[in-house]
Amino acid sequence: MSAPQPISLADKLAGISDHWNPRIVAGYNGNELRLVKLAGDFTWHSHPDTDELFLVLKGQMRILFRDGVAELGEGDLLVVPRGVEHCPQADAECHALLIDREGEPNTGDTPSHRTRTTLERA
Template identity: 40%
Template sequence: MVQLFNIQEKFQKVTEYWSPKIAGELNGQYIKLVKAKGEMIWHSHDDEDELFMIFKGTFVMEFRDHTATVGPGEVLIVPKGVEHCPRTEGDEEVWLILFEPQATKHTGNIDHEMTKHEQDWI
């Protein structure tokens, strides 16, 4: 099935922070949209790399040995097994596009109150 959607319109349907919503799928991967504000939790993914494409705002990814700051139009790929903690600066809202295998768990092998076990389609 051919999929066509407007990312701006899809982002308007995302109302919670750190709660990925599925906008499309291809080749066993989901395209997820996320609005972020504040800090997530430290976690890693044992079996999947993660790709973060920044659509709006400035995104910060903390690693144990360094910090990466990523702006609109930039992409950050976190290799599997690398512990990381996503965050934003101050009160800025950041819009992220994630490309992940369908089996990817929201917070990897960590189960936390922020973990989203179900991710809805928008």
Template identity: 40%
Template sequence: MPNIVSPKQIAASLTELWSPRVVGEVDDSYIKVAKVHGSLTWHSHENEDEMFLVLKGRLRIELEGSAVELGEGEMFIVPKGVRHNPVAEDECQIMLIERKSTLHTGTELTEKTRSLTEQLRPV
């Protein structure tokens, strides 16, 4: 029986900011959604790329020396090893595709860092 999910609806229902939730998996990757506002933290993922897709709102991904601005329906892939900092001036809903080994904020630990166990909680 097919398992149909709406990433946009799930992201809209979240009450915690910067707390990604796993909504699916494909091979060795998780599909996650999150509601974000403000700045996360500068970090990198040494061995994993990270895909951001804006479901609602706008997201700026600061990179060392530049930044990308994403609108609704746009995506950007942060290459492995690249330091970045996601920022949302207003509340924004995003979908992420990351390898299962990807740590939320890389080796940087802050009050916004979420463990895999927290990300796998039911929505």
């Protein structure tokens, strides 16, 4: 049987023990679905050529924008439009599903100590 099979996000998350290191779980129309555990501060950046989707699976996080802030809880979804500067934060560990264009660096146009040049598959 070669039918596509489901991916359990819980199982994949169980295999992730570090923070700010997204793992690729699937591809969709040239984009990557990525699972990440967040805690603490990320760095300011933007993605000039791709929107970026955040869906919080567990916990809470915050996305700072130059003109405001968005507070996300479990089951909240936010799309950061391409080119919009943002900075994710989480006071305590938070689990999120991200979607980015294939190969897009996690820190977009602004390399930092958080940059992961090559993402692993979950």
